[in-house]
Amino acid sequence: MNTQLTVNELLDPLHTIIGVVENKQTLPILSHVLIQLKNGELTLTTTDMEIELRSSKKIQAQEEVSFTIYAKDLIDIIRKLNANTIIEFIIEESKIYIKTNNNSFELNTFNTAEFPSLPKISNSEVIKINRLTLKELIKKTSFSMGSQDIRAYLNGLYFEVDKNNIIVVATDGHRLSIGEIKQDNKLSDKKTVILPRKAVIELTKLLDKDENTDIDIHLSENYFHLKTQNTTIISRLIDGNFPNYAQVIPSNYENTVVVNRQDFLESLQQASIFVEERTKGVKLAFKDNQINIFSHSERGQAKTKIETNNFDKEVEISFNIHYLISILENLTTDDINMILPSSDSQSCLLSSIDDDTYQYVVMPMKI
Structure with missing residues (x-):
């Protein structure tokens, strides 16, 4: 032959x-x-x-x-x-x-x-979604997935779909990314699945072409199935209960800071030059409508400063600097909201002003 x-x-x-x-x-x-x-x-x-x-x-x-x-x-x-x-x-x-x-x-x-093949999917729910919309949802959330975490459900991307919404969530236990779009879905009941990290990476490659077309996602009890014009991906799902992400979203908006996203991003990128490799921590000191940004390592230290809008409280808080940078790189508006925690055990929420399509939660750290 x-x-x-x-x-x-x-x-x-x-x-x-x-x-x-x-x-x-x-x-x-x-x-x-x-x-x-x-x-x-x-x-x-x-x-x-x-x-x-x-x-x-x-x-x-x-x-x-x-x-x-x-x-x-x-x-x-x-x-x-x-x-x-x-x-x-x-x-x-x-x-x-x-x-x-x-x-x-x-x-x-x-x-x-x-040559082995995965079983054919039966009794699946079908969701139709725009290819570019799905591509953006995954791109702007998947960077927060866990990697080789002993808790398998963190090593993947969580999809929650009901009749009116598609919510995509990723977390590694220290930060959390949420993307939500509203659209009509022909579902009988809410469907939740966790797509493994490797499948998310391959799906991202598959969606990389900028084709403004609708595609079908098939969700069954154990499998995720997506087919484009020339390519099909079938993946087993992670078996486990994803954390209740709504519980970690701050509900107290008392310490809300409005900051220019690009100024904040550039200052953090400068400060990251002198971040200690072990902690990766940066300290933010809020005072007199300003954020003073401090980082240090054995090679030296950095101090940068940016203006804020209408926030004159004195707050000092530290974060993993790379978490903040990755969040700011995925937000797109000129100004963003930053809701600061009132205690060390609470989280910080970052989002675009007047747009809650994407929300990002990050826990403070001690350095």
Whole structure:
């Protein structure tokens, strides 16, 4: 069984699905990509048994072929070749021979019947959402996800969907990001799921094209399924109870500061040069309608100052400086609200003025 494909036909879909493949797999076949050609459509599939990615493309070839091959070896072989280069695949029972230009390669293959696939989703709820809206929701919240936390439910992105809203939340236990949009959803009941971190990363890549189209998300009890025109992602969900995020949002607005976002961001970026690597802490001293920003490390110290609007109380509070910077980079309005906690055990809330689409909560720290 032989076939010929061009670099151009293979490379884009291979780039799309390669992120699922790990260098060290418990099953050797999980290091492979399943390549299928049928009815003039080329489909590439990878999986790690938790996430499955498929990318399809219409091509000229009409033969019917199916085989597996080491995904990262294949991409290394073809990535530097001219887009129109023809690659010949000679497929035997346990070996595949690749011939291109004057080069030839021999790789192992598996029976395609052994290639695992995630179960087909049944009894799912379908939510229609604009692609760019979903892309923004994920981008402006996912940076607060946990990473390798022993509490598995923190290592993912929480989706809460009802008839009128889509809420996306991420937290690592020290900061929390909330994005909420209002739209009509044809749901019988509220649906909540936690999408794993790796799936969020792959989904972000999938949504990266600026296409202003609607897409369907399928949510079942155990799986998340999203399909665009040429690519499908299926992921298992994290089993666990996400924290009650509403409980940590400040309700006392007594200490509300209005500050210019860009001035605040630039001052923090300057102060970050001298932040101690261990604590990453910065001290903010509010006094006389100003914020004095202090940071120090063994190399030196920084002091910067910005103006505030109508806040003359004296408050001193410290935060992880990188948390504040990432929040300010994701807010977009000229001025923002900063609601300061009245005690060390309370959190700080940052949001745009007159726009609560995105809210960010960060806990103070002691330095």
